[in-house]
Amino acid sequence: MRLTRRTLLGGMAALPVAVRAQSLDYRIEPVEVGDGLWIVRGADAPIERGNGGAIANLAILAGDEAAILIDCGPSLRYGRVLDAVARKLTGKPVGHVFLTHLHPDHGFAAGAFANAEVAGTAEVRRELQATAAGYADGMYRLLGDWMRGTEPVVPAATVTAGERLVAGRRLVFAPMAGHSPADLVVTDVATGTMIAGDLVFHDRAPSTPDADLATWRKTLGTLAAMSHKGLLPGHGPFDPGGQAAIAQTLDWIDWLESSLRGSVAAGLDMVAAGEVAIPARFDGLKAARYELQRSVSHFYPRLEAELFPRADQ
Ligand SMILES: [Zn+2]
Structure with missing residues:
Protein backbone atom coordinates (compact mmCIF):
# COMPACT_ATOMS: atom_id res chain seq x y z
CA MET A 1 0.00 0.00 0.00
CA ARG A 2 1.24 3.41 -0.93
CA LEU A 3 1.30 6.50 1.24
CA THR A 4 -1.70 7.70 -0.66
CA ARG A 5 -4.01 10.55 0.09
CA ARG A 6 -6.16 8.13 2.07
CA THR A 7 -3.25 6.93 4.19
CA LEU A 8 -2.12 10.46 4.83
CA LEU A 9 -5.57 11.74 5.64
CA GLY A 10 -6.17 8.69 7.82
CA GLY A 11 -3.04 9.53 9.75
CA MET A 12 -4.12 13.12 10.05
CA ALA A 13 -7.60 12.24 11.28
CA ALA A 14 -6.05 10.27 14.13
CA LEU A 15 -4.28 13.36 15.37
CA PRO A 16 -5.64 16.27 17.36
CA VAL A 17 -5.57 18.70 14.46
CA ALA A 18 -5.32 22.26 15.61
CA VAL A 19 -5.17 24.27 12.41
CA ARG A 20 -3.96 27.58 13.64
CA ALA A 21 -2.59 30.64 12.02
CA GLN A 22 1.11 30.07 11.80
CA SER A 23 4.06 31.39 9.91
CA LEU A 24 5.34 28.89 7.41
CA ASP A 25 8.97 29.06 8.50
CA TYR A 26 11.21 26.04 8.42
CA ARG A 27 13.94 26.21 11.05
CA ILE A 28 16.94 24.32 9.73
CA GLU A 29 19.73 23.90 12.28
CA PRO A 30 22.57 21.67 11.07
CA VAL A 31 24.78 19.88 13.59
CA GLU A 32 28.33 18.91 12.63
CA VAL A 33 28.98 15.22 13.31
CA GLY A 34 32.24 14.83 11.36
CA ASP A 35 34.74 16.83 9.33
CA GLY A 36 32.65 18.61 6.69
CA LEU A 37 29.55 16.59 7.48
CA TRP A 38 26.45 18.07 9.08
CA ILE A 39 23.12 16.48 9.86
CA VAL A 40 19.76 18.20 9.84
CA ARG A 41 17.27 16.46 12.12
CA GLY A 42 13.61 16.16 11.25
CA ALA A 43 10.84 16.28 13.85
CA ASP A 44 10.36 12.79 15.30
CA ALA A 45 6.66 12.95 14.53
CA PRO A 46 4.13 12.15 11.82
CA ILE A 47 3.82 14.52 8.85
CA GLU A 48 1.53 17.30 10.06
CA ARG A 49 0.87 21.01 9.64
CA GLY A 50 2.81 21.87 12.78
CA ASN A 51 6.07 20.67 11.21
CA GLY A 52 5.41 21.34 7.52
CA GLY A 53 6.41 17.76 6.72
CA ALA A 54 9.99 18.34 7.88
CA ILE A 55 10.23 15.00 9.67
CA ALA A 56 13.12 13.30 7.86
CA ASN A 57 16.82 13.66 8.59
CA LEU A 58 19.24 14.69 5.88
CA ALA A 59 22.97 15.25 5.50
CA ILE A 60 25.01 18.17 4.17
CA LEU A 61 28.58 17.44 3.06
CA ALA A 62 31.25 19.95 2.11
CA GLY A 63 33.00 19.10 -1.16
CA ASP A 64 35.82 20.89 -2.98
CA GLU A 65 33.79 23.12 -5.22
CA ALA A 66 30.26 22.27 -4.15
CA ALA A 67 28.09 21.14 -1.27
CA ILE A 68 26.46 17.72 -1.41
CA LEU A 69 23.05 16.81 0.02
CA ILE A 70 21.83 13.33 0.89
CA ASP A 71 18.04 13.85 0.80
CA CYS A 72 16.62 17.36 0.77
CA GLY A 73 13.28 17.62 2.57
CA PRO A 74 9.55 17.77 1.83
CA SER A 75 8.73 20.93 -0.14
CA LEU A 76 10.06 23.64 -2.42
CA ARG A 77 9.84 26.10 0.47
CA TYR A 78 12.00 23.82 2.61
CA GLY A 79 14.50 23.32 -0.21
CA ARG A 80 15.01 27.06 -0.64
CA VAL A 81 15.83 27.50 3.04
CA LEU A 82 18.10 24.45 2.96
CA ASP A 83 19.89 25.77 -0.13
CA ALA A 84 20.76 28.99 1.70
CA VAL A 85 21.76 27.16 4.89
CA ALA A 86 24.05 24.74 3.02
CA ARG A 87 25.71 27.57 1.09
CA LYS A 88 26.35 29.55 4.26
CA LEU A 89 27.70 26.49 6.06
CA THR A 90 30.06 25.28 3.35
CA GLY A 91 30.73 28.50 1.43
CA LYS A 92 29.75 26.66 -1.76
CA PRO A 93 26.61 26.19 -3.83
CA VAL A 94 24.77 22.89 -3.66
CA GLY A 95 26.10 20.90 -6.61
CA HIS A 96 24.76 17.41 -5.91
CA VAL A 97 21.58 16.01 -4.35
CA PHE A 98 21.22 12.26 -3.84
CA LEU A 99 17.80 10.84 -2.95
CA THR A 100 17.71 7.75 -0.70
CA HIS A 101 14.21 6.61 -1.69
CA LEU A 102 10.84 7.64 -3.09
CA HIS A 103 9.17 9.11 -0.01
CA PRO A 104 8.12 12.77 -0.19
CA ASP A 105 9.47 13.80 3.23
CA HIS A 106 12.96 12.99 1.89
CA GLY A 107 12.91 14.21 -1.68
CA PHE A 108 10.08 16.57 -2.63
CA ALA A 109 12.32 19.63 -2.11
CA ALA A 110 14.46 18.61 -5.08
CA GLY A 111 12.86 21.29 -7.28
CA ALA A 112 14.79 23.92 -5.30
CA PHE A 113 18.06 22.53 -6.70
CA ALA A 114 17.54 23.00 -10.43
CA ASN A 115 21.20 23.95 -10.92
CA ALA A 116 22.51 20.84 -9.15
CA GLU A 117 22.89 17.22 -10.16
CA VAL A 118 19.83 15.50 -8.69
CA ALA A 119 20.47 11.78 -8.66
CA GLY A 120 18.87 8.53 -7.60
CA THR A 121 19.24 4.89 -8.53
CA ALA A 122 17.39 3.70 -11.63
CA GLU A 123 14.94 1.94 -9.30
CA VAL A 124 14.26 5.10 -7.24
CA ARG A 125 13.69 7.03 -10.46
CA ARG A 126 11.20 4.39 -11.58
CA GLU A 127 9.45 4.40 -8.20
CA LEU A 128 9.16 8.19 -8.27
CA GLN A 129 7.79 8.16 -11.79
CA ALA A 130 5.09 5.73 -10.68
CA THR A 131 4.16 7.28 -7.31
CA ALA A 132 5.09 10.96 -7.19
CA ALA A 133 1.75 12.32 -8.40
CA GLY A 134 -0.18 10.34 -5.80
CA TYR A 135 2.19 11.32 -3.02
CA ALA A 136 2.07 14.97 -4.10
CA ASP A 137 -1.73 14.93 -3.91
CA GLY A 138 -1.55 13.55 -0.38
CA MET A 139 1.10 16.03 0.74
CA TYR A 140 -0.81 19.04 -0.63
CA ARG A 141 -4.01 17.96 1.09
CA LEU A 142 -2.23 17.26 4.35
CA LEU A 143 0.13 20.24 4.50
CA GLY A 144 -1.70 22.96 2.59
CA ASP A 145 0.30 26.15 2.04
CA TRP A 146 3.58 24.56 3.11
CA MET A 147 3.57 22.72 -0.21
CA ARG A 148 2.83 25.63 -2.57
CA GLY A 149 5.04 25.55 -5.66
CA THR A 150 6.34 22.06 -4.95
CA GLU A 151 6.61 19.84 -8.01
CA PRO A 152 8.02 16.35 -7.46
CA VAL A 153 11.27 15.86 -9.37
CA VAL A 154 12.32 12.57 -10.89
CA PRO A 155 16.13 12.66 -10.67
CA ALA A 156 17.72 13.29 -14.07
CA ALA A 157 20.96 11.55 -13.05
CA THR A 158 21.41 7.90 -12.20
CA VAL A 159 23.67 6.67 -9.43
CA THR A 160 24.98 3.11 -9.44
CA ALA A 161 26.59 0.86 -6.83
CA GLY A 162 30.17 1.52 -5.82
CA GLU A 163 32.53 4.29 -4.82
CA ARG A 164 32.42 7.64 -6.58
CA LEU A 165 34.35 10.85 -6.11
CA VAL A 166 31.76 13.61 -5.70
CA ALA A 167 33.15 17.16 -5.50
CA GLY A 168 36.38 15.62 -4.24
CA ARG A 169 34.59 13.59 -1.56
CA ARG A 170 34.69 9.78 -1.65
CA LEU A 171 31.20 8.38 -1.28
CA VAL A 172 30.21 4.70 -1.39
CA PHE A 173 26.75 4.11 -2.86
CA ALA A 174 24.96 0.89 -1.92
CA PRO A 175 21.52 0.32 -3.49
CA MET A 176 19.35 -1.91 -1.29
CA ALA A 190 36.41 10.43 5.13
CA THR A 191 34.30 10.30 8.29
CA GLY A 192 33.11 6.67 8.10
CA THR A 193 29.53 7.89 8.42
CA MET A 194 26.75 5.73 7.02
CA ILE A 195 23.72 7.70 5.80
CA ALA A 196 21.13 4.97 5.88
CA GLY A 197 17.93 6.67 4.72
CA ASP A 198 14.80 5.00 6.06
CA LEU A 199 16.35 1.54 6.23
CA VAL A 200 17.24 2.60 9.77
CA PHE A 201 15.07 4.39 12.31
CA HIS A 202 16.29 5.35 15.79
CA ASP A 203 14.13 5.95 18.86
CA ARG A 204 11.30 6.52 16.39
CA ALA A 205 9.08 3.69 15.14
CA PRO A 206 9.71 2.59 11.52
CA SER A 207 7.12 3.43 8.88
CA THR A 208 6.08 0.70 6.47
CA PRO A 209 3.84 1.96 3.62
CA ASP A 210 6.08 0.43 0.95
CA ALA A 211 8.02 -2.08 3.06
CA ASP A 212 8.85 -5.73 2.52
CA LEU A 213 9.68 -6.95 6.02
CA ALA A 214 11.62 -10.08 5.01
CA THR A 215 13.83 -8.09 2.63
CA TRP A 216 14.26 -5.31 5.20
CA ARG A 217 15.43 -7.83 7.81
CA LYS A 218 18.10 -9.20 5.44
CA THR A 219 19.25 -5.70 4.48
CA LEU A 220 19.70 -4.72 8.13
CA GLY A 221 22.05 -7.70 8.52
CA THR A 222 24.03 -6.43 5.54
CA LEU A 223 24.20 -2.89 6.97
CA ALA A 224 25.42 -4.17 10.35
CA ALA A 225 28.29 -5.97 8.59
CA MET A 226 29.26 -3.03 6.35
CA SER A 227 32.27 -0.97 7.36
CA HIS A 228 31.16 2.26 9.07
CA LYS A 229 31.46 4.25 12.27
CA GLY A 230 28.55 6.61 13.01
CA LEU A 231 25.14 6.20 11.40
CA LEU A 232 22.54 8.76 10.38
CA PRO A 233 19.10 7.12 10.41
CA GLY A 234 16.26 8.42 8.23
CA HIS A 235 14.41 9.44 11.38
CA GLY A 236 15.60 9.87 14.95
CA PRO A 237 18.93 10.84 16.52
CA PHE A 238 22.41 10.20 15.07
CA ASP A 239 23.88 6.91 16.28
CA PRO A 240 27.59 7.51 17.01
CA GLY A 241 28.32 3.80 17.52
CA GLY A 242 26.59 2.83 14.28
CA GLN A 243 25.00 -0.44 15.48
CA ALA A 244 22.37 0.40 18.12
CA ALA A 245 19.91 1.97 15.67
CA ILE A 246 20.25 -0.97 13.25
CA ALA A 247 19.60 -3.44 16.08
CA GLN A 248 16.60 -1.44 17.31
CA THR A 249 15.05 -1.25 13.83
CA LEU A 250 15.49 -5.02 13.42
CA ASP A 251 13.97 -5.63 16.87
CA TRP A 252 10.88 -3.56 15.96
CA ILE A 253 10.41 -5.27 12.60
CA ASP A 254 10.71 -8.72 14.17
CA TRP A 255 8.21 -7.79 16.87
CA LEU A 256 5.86 -6.08 14.39
CA GLU A 257 5.69 -9.09 12.13
CA SER A 258 5.09 -11.58 14.96
CA SER A 259 2.52 -9.24 16.52
CA LEU A 260 0.60 -8.85 13.25
CA ARG A 261 0.69 -12.59 12.54
CA GLY A 262 -0.42 -13.32 16.10
CA SER A 263 -3.29 -10.85 15.80
CA VAL A 264 -4.51 -12.36 12.54
CA ALA A 265 -4.21 -15.89 13.96
CA ALA A 266 -6.16 -14.82 17.08
CA GLY A 267 -8.95 -13.43 14.91
CA LEU A 268 -8.51 -9.80 15.99
CA ASP A 269 -9.96 -7.18 13.69
CA MET A 270 -7.74 -4.35 12.40
CA VAL A 271 -8.73 -1.92 15.15
CA ALA A 272 -7.90 -4.45 17.87
CA ALA A 273 -4.63 -5.38 16.12
CA GLY A 274 -3.60 -1.72 16.31
CA GLU A 275 -4.37 -1.62 20.02
CA VAL A 276 -2.27 -4.57 21.24
CA ALA A 277 0.26 -3.85 24.00
CA ILE A 278 3.61 -2.60 22.70
CA PRO A 279 6.51 -4.16 24.68
CA ALA A 280 8.11 -1.90 27.29
CA ARG A 281 11.48 -2.04 25.53
CA PHE A 282 9.94 0.16 22.82
CA ASP A 283 8.82 2.86 25.30
CA GLY A 284 11.50 5.20 23.98
CA LEU A 285 10.29 4.96 20.36
CA LYS A 286 8.37 8.04 19.23
CA ALA A 287 5.22 7.51 17.13
CA ALA A 288 5.13 3.80 18.07
CA ARG A 289 1.35 3.48 18.39
CA TYR A 290 0.81 5.60 15.28
CA GLU A 291 3.15 3.47 13.17
CA LEU A 292 1.78 0.18 14.53
CA GLN A 293 -1.71 1.27 13.49
CA ARG A 294 -0.47 2.32 10.05
CA SER A 295 1.41 -0.98 9.68
CA VAL A 296 -1.81 -2.87 10.45
CA SER A 297 -3.44 -1.10 7.52
CA HIS A 298 -0.42 -1.84 5.29
CA PHE A 299 -0.12 -5.57 6.02
CA TYR A 300 -3.36 -6.94 7.47
CA PRO A 301 -5.29 -7.83 4.31
CA ARG A 302 -2.25 -9.65 2.88
CA LEU A 303 -1.62 -11.56 6.12
CA GLU A 304 -5.28 -12.56 6.38
CA ALA A 305 -5.16 -13.90 2.84
CA GLU A 306 -1.97 -15.81 3.66
CA LEU A 307 -3.04 -17.22 7.03
CA PHE A 308 -6.66 -17.90 6.10
CA PRO A 309 -6.57 -19.31 2.57
CA ARG A 310 -9.87 -20.19 0.93
CA ALA A 311 -10.80 -23.80 1.59
CA ASP A 312 -11.08 -24.47 -2.14
CA GLN A 313 -7.66 -23.05 -3.06
ZN1 LIG B 1 10.51 6.64 3.86
Missing part, protein backbone atom coordinates in the same frame (compact mmCIF):
# COMPACT_ATOMS: atom_id res chain seq x y z
CA ALA A 177 15.69 -2.56 -0.50
CA GLY A 178 13.32 -3.36 2.34
CA HIS A 179 11.90 -0.10 3.68
CA SER A 180 10.85 0.51 0.08
CA PRO A 181 11.47 -1.33 -3.20
CA ALA A 182 14.60 0.81 -3.71
CA ASP A 183 16.64 2.28 -0.87
CA LEU A 184 20.05 3.90 -1.25
CA VAL A 185 22.68 3.85 1.50
CA VAL A 186 25.54 6.35 1.20
CA THR A 187 28.74 6.06 3.23
CA ASP A 188 31.11 9.03 3.50
CA VAL A 189 34.59 7.50 3.47
Whole structure:
Protein backbone atom coordinates (compact mmCIF):
# COMPACT_ATOMS: atom_id res chain seq x y z
CA MET A 1 0.00 0.00 0.00
CA ARG A 2 1.24 3.41 -0.93
CA LEU A 3 1.30 6.50 1.24
CA THR A 4 -1.70 7.70 -0.66
CA ARG A 5 -4.01 10.55 0.09
CA ARG A 6 -6.16 8.13 2.07
CA THR A 7 -3.25 6.93 4.19
CA LEU A 8 -2.12 10.46 4.83
CA LEU A 9 -5.57 11.74 5.64
CA GLY A 10 -6.17 8.69 7.82
CA GLY A 11 -3.04 9.53 9.75
CA MET A 12 -4.12 13.12 10.05
CA ALA A 13 -7.60 12.24 11.28
CA ALA A 14 -6.05 10.27 14.13
CA LEU A 15 -4.28 13.36 15.37
CA PRO A 16 -5.64 16.27 17.36
CA VAL A 17 -5.57 18.70 14.46
CA ALA A 18 -5.32 22.26 15.61
CA VAL A 19 -5.17 24.27 12.41
CA ARG A 20 -3.96 27.58 13.64
CA ALA A 21 -2.59 30.64 12.02
CA GLN A 22 1.11 30.07 11.80
CA SER A 23 4.06 31.39 9.91
CA LEU A 24 5.34 28.89 7.41
CA ASP A 25 8.97 29.06 8.50
CA TYR A 26 11.21 26.04 8.42
CA ARG A 27 13.94 26.21 11.05
CA ILE A 28 16.94 24.32 9.73
CA GLU A 29 19.73 23.90 12.28
CA PRO A 30 22.57 21.67 11.07
CA VAL A 31 24.78 19.88 13.59
CA GLU A 32 28.33 18.91 12.63
CA VAL A 33 28.98 15.22 13.31
CA GLY A 34 32.24 14.83 11.36
CA ASP A 35 34.74 16.83 9.33
CA GLY A 36 32.65 18.61 6.69
CA LEU A 37 29.55 16.59 7.48
CA TRP A 38 26.45 18.07 9.08
CA ILE A 39 23.12 16.48 9.86
CA VAL A 40 19.76 18.20 9.84
CA ARG A 41 17.27 16.46 12.12
CA GLY A 42 13.61 16.16 11.25
CA ALA A 43 10.84 16.28 13.85
CA ASP A 44 10.36 12.79 15.30
CA ALA A 45 6.66 12.95 14.53
CA PRO A 46 4.13 12.15 11.82
CA ILE A 47 3.82 14.52 8.85
CA GLU A 48 1.53 17.30 10.06
CA ARG A 49 0.87 21.01 9.64
CA GLY A 50 2.81 21.87 12.78
CA ASN A 51 6.07 20.67 11.21
CA GLY A 52 5.41 21.34 7.52
CA GLY A 53 6.41 17.76 6.72
CA ALA A 54 9.99 18.34 7.88
CA ILE A 55 10.23 15.00 9.67
CA ALA A 56 13.12 13.30 7.86
CA ASN A 57 16.82 13.66 8.59
CA LEU A 58 19.24 14.69 5.88
CA ALA A 59 22.97 15.25 5.50
CA ILE A 60 25.01 18.17 4.17
CA LEU A 61 28.58 17.44 3.06
CA ALA A 62 31.25 19.95 2.11
CA GLY A 63 33.00 19.10 -1.16
CA ASP A 64 35.82 20.89 -2.98
CA GLU A 65 33.79 23.12 -5.22
CA ALA A 66 30.26 22.27 -4.15
CA ALA A 67 28.09 21.14 -1.27
CA ILE A 68 26.46 17.72 -1.41
CA LEU A 69 23.05 16.81 0.02
CA ILE A 70 21.83 13.33 0.89
CA ASP A 71 18.04 13.85 0.80
CA CYS A 72 16.62 17.36 0.77
CA GLY A 73 13.28 17.62 2.57
CA PRO A 74 9.55 17.77 1.83
CA SER A 75 8.73 20.93 -0.14
CA LEU A 76 10.06 23.64 -2.42
CA ARG A 77 9.84 26.10 0.47
CA TYR A 78 12.00 23.82 2.61
CA GLY A 79 14.50 23.32 -0.21
CA ARG A 80 15.01 27.06 -0.64
CA VAL A 81 15.83 27.50 3.04
CA LEU A 82 18.10 24.45 2.96
CA ASP A 83 19.89 25.77 -0.13
CA ALA A 84 20.76 28.99 1.70
CA VAL A 85 21.76 27.16 4.89
CA ALA A 86 24.05 24.74 3.02
CA ARG A 87 25.71 27.57 1.09
CA LYS A 88 26.35 29.55 4.26
CA LEU A 89 27.70 26.49 6.06
CA THR A 90 30.06 25.28 3.35
CA GLY A 91 30.73 28.50 1.43
CA LYS A 92 29.75 26.66 -1.76
CA PRO A 93 26.61 26.19 -3.83
CA VAL A 94 24.77 22.89 -3.66
CA GLY A 95 26.10 20.90 -6.61
CA HIS A 96 24.76 17.41 -5.91
CA VAL A 97 21.58 16.01 -4.35
CA PHE A 98 21.22 12.26 -3.84
CA LEU A 99 17.80 10.84 -2.95
CA THR A 100 17.71 7.75 -0.70
CA HIS A 101 14.21 6.61 -1.69
CA LEU A 102 10.84 7.64 -3.09
CA HIS A 103 9.17 9.11 -0.01
CA PRO A 104 8.12 12.77 -0.19
CA ASP A 105 9.47 13.80 3.23
CA HIS A 106 12.96 12.99 1.89
CA GLY A 107 12.91 14.21 -1.68
CA PHE A 108 10.08 16.57 -2.63
CA ALA A 109 12.32 19.63 -2.11
CA ALA A 110 14.46 18.61 -5.08
CA GLY A 111 12.86 21.29 -7.28
CA ALA A 112 14.79 23.92 -5.30
CA PHE A 113 18.06 22.53 -6.70
CA ALA A 114 17.54 23.00 -10.43
CA ASN A 115 21.20 23.95 -10.92
CA ALA A 116 22.51 20.84 -9.15
CA GLU A 117 22.89 17.22 -10.16
CA VAL A 118 19.83 15.50 -8.69
CA ALA A 119 20.47 11.78 -8.66
CA GLY A 120 18.87 8.53 -7.60
CA THR A 121 19.24 4.89 -8.53
CA ALA A 122 17.39 3.70 -11.63
CA GLU A 123 14.94 1.94 -9.30
CA VAL A 124 14.26 5.10 -7.24
CA ARG A 125 13.69 7.03 -10.46
CA ARG A 126 11.20 4.39 -11.58
CA GLU A 127 9.45 4.40 -8.20
CA LEU A 128 9.16 8.19 -8.27
CA GLN A 129 7.79 8.16 -11.79
CA ALA A 130 5.09 5.73 -10.68
CA THR A 131 4.16 7.28 -7.31
CA ALA A 132 5.09 10.96 -7.19
CA ALA A 133 1.75 12.32 -8.40
CA GLY A 134 -0.18 10.34 -5.80
CA TYR A 135 2.19 11.32 -3.02
CA ALA A 136 2.07 14.97 -4.10
CA ASP A 137 -1.73 14.93 -3.91
CA GLY A 138 -1.55 13.55 -0.38
CA MET A 139 1.10 16.03 0.74
CA TYR A 140 -0.81 19.04 -0.63
CA ARG A 141 -4.01 17.96 1.09
CA LEU A 142 -2.23 17.26 4.35
CA LEU A 143 0.13 20.24 4.50
CA GLY A 144 -1.70 22.96 2.59
CA ASP A 145 0.30 26.15 2.04
CA TRP A 146 3.58 24.56 3.11
CA MET A 147 3.57 22.72 -0.21
CA ARG A 148 2.83 25.63 -2.57
CA GLY A 149 5.04 25.55 -5.66
CA THR A 150 6.34 22.06 -4.95
CA GLU A 151 6.61 19.84 -8.01
CA PRO A 152 8.02 16.35 -7.46
CA VAL A 153 11.27 15.86 -9.37
CA VAL A 154 12.32 12.57 -10.89
CA PRO A 155 16.13 12.66 -10.67
CA ALA A 156 17.72 13.29 -14.07
CA ALA A 157 20.96 11.55 -13.05
CA THR A 158 21.41 7.90 -12.20
CA VAL A 159 23.67 6.67 -9.43
CA THR A 160 24.98 3.11 -9.44
CA ALA A 161 26.59 0.86 -6.83
CA GLY A 162 30.17 1.52 -5.82
CA GLU A 163 32.53 4.29 -4.82
CA ARG A 164 32.42 7.64 -6.58
CA LEU A 165 34.35 10.85 -6.11
CA VAL A 166 31.76 13.61 -5.70
CA ALA A 167 33.15 17.16 -5.50
CA GLY A 168 36.38 15.62 -4.24
CA ARG A 169 34.59 13.59 -1.56
CA ARG A 170 34.69 9.78 -1.65
CA LEU A 171 31.20 8.38 -1.28
CA VAL A 172 30.21 4.70 -1.39
CA PHE A 173 26.75 4.11 -2.86
CA ALA A 174 24.96 0.89 -1.92
CA PRO A 175 21.52 0.32 -3.49
CA MET A 176 19.35 -1.91 -1.29
CA ALA A 177 15.69 -2.56 -0.50
CA GLY A 178 13.32 -3.36 2.34
CA HIS A 179 11.90 -0.10 3.68
CA SER A 180 10.85 0.51 0.08
CA PRO A 181 11.47 -1.33 -3.20
CA ALA A 182 14.60 0.81 -3.71
CA ASP A 183 16.64 2.28 -0.87
CA LEU A 184 20.05 3.90 -1.25
CA VAL A 185 22.68 3.85 1.50
CA VAL A 186 25.54 6.35 1.20
CA THR A 187 28.74 6.06 3.23
CA ASP A 188 31.11 9.03 3.50
CA VAL A 189 34.59 7.50 3.47
CA ALA A 190 36.41 10.43 5.13
CA THR A 191 34.30 10.30 8.29
CA GLY A 192 33.11 6.67 8.10
CA THR A 193 29.53 7.89 8.42
CA MET A 194 26.75 5.73 7.02
CA ILE A 195 23.72 7.70 5.80
CA ALA A 196 21.13 4.97 5.88
CA GLY A 197 17.93 6.67 4.72
CA ASP A 198 14.80 5.00 6.06
CA LEU A 199 16.35 1.54 6.23
CA VAL A 200 17.24 2.60 9.77
CA PHE A 201 15.07 4.39 12.31
CA HIS A 202 16.29 5.35 15.79
CA ASP A 203 14.13 5.95 18.86
CA ARG A 204 11.30 6.52 16.39
CA ALA A 205 9.08 3.69 15.14
CA PRO A 206 9.71 2.59 11.52
CA SER A 207 7.12 3.43 8.88
CA THR A 208 6.08 0.70 6.47
CA PRO A 209 3.84 1.96 3.62
CA ASP A 210 6.08 0.43 0.95
CA ALA A 211 8.02 -2.08 3.06
CA ASP A 212 8.85 -5.73 2.52
CA LEU A 213 9.68 -6.95 6.02
CA ALA A 214 11.62 -10.08 5.01
CA THR A 215 13.83 -8.09 2.63
CA TRP A 216 14.26 -5.31 5.20
CA ARG A 217 15.43 -7.83 7.81
CA LYS A 218 18.10 -9.20 5.44
CA THR A 219 19.25 -5.70 4.48
CA LEU A 220 19.70 -4.72 8.13
CA GLY A 221 22.05 -7.70 8.52
CA THR A 222 24.03 -6.43 5.54
CA LEU A 223 24.20 -2.89 6.97
CA ALA A 224 25.42 -4.17 10.35
CA ALA A 225 28.29 -5.97 8.59
CA MET A 226 29.26 -3.03 6.35
CA SER A 227 32.27 -0.97 7.36
CA HIS A 228 31.16 2.26 9.07
CA LYS A 229 31.46 4.25 12.27
CA GLY A 230 28.55 6.61 13.01
CA LEU A 231 25.14 6.20 11.40
CA LEU A 232 22.54 8.76 10.38
CA PRO A 233 19.10 7.12 10.41
CA GLY A 234 16.26 8.42 8.23
CA HIS A 235 14.41 9.44 11.38
CA GLY A 236 15.60 9.87 14.95
CA PRO A 237 18.93 10.84 16.52
CA PHE A 238 22.41 10.20 15.07
CA ASP A 239 23.88 6.91 16.28
CA PRO A 240 27.59 7.51 17.01
CA GLY A 241 28.32 3.80 17.52
CA GLY A 242 26.59 2.83 14.28
CA GLN A 243 25.00 -0.44 15.48
CA ALA A 244 22.37 0.40 18.12
CA ALA A 245 19.91 1.97 15.67
CA ILE A 246 20.25 -0.97 13.25
CA ALA A 247 19.60 -3.44 16.08
CA GLN A 248 16.60 -1.44 17.31
CA THR A 249 15.05 -1.25 13.83
CA LEU A 250 15.49 -5.02 13.42
CA ASP A 251 13.97 -5.63 16.87
CA TRP A 252 10.88 -3.56 15.96
CA ILE A 253 10.41 -5.27 12.60
CA ASP A 254 10.71 -8.72 14.17
CA TRP A 255 8.21 -7.79 16.87
CA LEU A 256 5.86 -6.08 14.39
CA GLU A 257 5.69 -9.09 12.13
CA SER A 258 5.09 -11.58 14.96
CA SER A 259 2.52 -9.24 16.52
CA LEU A 260 0.60 -8.85 13.25
CA ARG A 261 0.69 -12.59 12.54
CA GLY A 262 -0.42 -13.32 16.10
CA SER A 263 -3.29 -10.85 15.80
CA VAL A 264 -4.51 -12.36 12.54
CA ALA A 265 -4.21 -15.89 13.96
CA ALA A 266 -6.16 -14.82 17.08
CA GLY A 267 -8.95 -13.43 14.91
CA LEU A 268 -8.51 -9.80 15.99
CA ASP A 269 -9.96 -7.18 13.69
CA MET A 270 -7.74 -4.35 12.40
CA VAL A 271 -8.73 -1.92 15.15
CA ALA A 272 -7.90 -4.45 17.87
CA ALA A 273 -4.63 -5.38 16.12
CA GLY A 274 -3.60 -1.72 16.31
CA GLU A 275 -4.37 -1.62 20.02
CA VAL A 276 -2.27 -4.57 21.24
CA ALA A 277 0.26 -3.85 24.00
CA ILE A 278 3.61 -2.60 22.70
CA PRO A 279 6.51 -4.16 24.68
CA ALA A 280 8.11 -1.90 27.29
CA ARG A 281 11.48 -2.04 25.53
CA PHE A 282 9.94 0.16 22.82
CA ASP A 283 8.82 2.86 25.30
CA GLY A 284 11.50 5.20 23.98
CA LEU A 285 10.29 4.96 20.36
CA LYS A 286 8.37 8.04 19.23
CA ALA A 287 5.22 7.51 17.13
CA ALA A 288 5.13 3.80 18.07
CA ARG A 289 1.35 3.48 18.39
CA TYR A 290 0.81 5.60 15.28
CA GLU A 291 3.15 3.47 13.17
CA LEU A 292 1.78 0.18 14.53
CA GLN A 293 -1.71 1.27 13.49
CA ARG A 294 -0.47 2.32 10.05
CA SER A 295 1.41 -0.98 9.68
CA VAL A 296 -1.81 -2.87 10.45
CA SER A 297 -3.44 -1.10 7.52
CA HIS A 298 -0.42 -1.84 5.29
CA PHE A 299 -0.12 -5.57 6.02
CA TYR A 300 -3.36 -6.94 7.47
CA PRO A 301 -5.29 -7.83 4.31
CA ARG A 302 -2.25 -9.65 2.88
CA LEU A 303 -1.62 -11.56 6.12
CA GLU A 304 -5.28 -12.56 6.38
CA ALA A 305 -5.16 -13.90 2.84
CA GLU A 306 -1.97 -15.81 3.66
CA LEU A 307 -3.04 -17.22 7.03
CA PHE A 308 -6.66 -17.90 6.10
CA PRO A 309 -6.57 -19.31 2.57
CA ARG A 310 -9.87 -20.19 0.93
CA ALA A 311 -10.80 -23.80 1.59
CA ASP A 312 -11.08 -24.47 -2.14
CA GLN A 313 -7.66 -23.05 -3.06
ZN1 LIG B 1 10.51 6.64 3.86
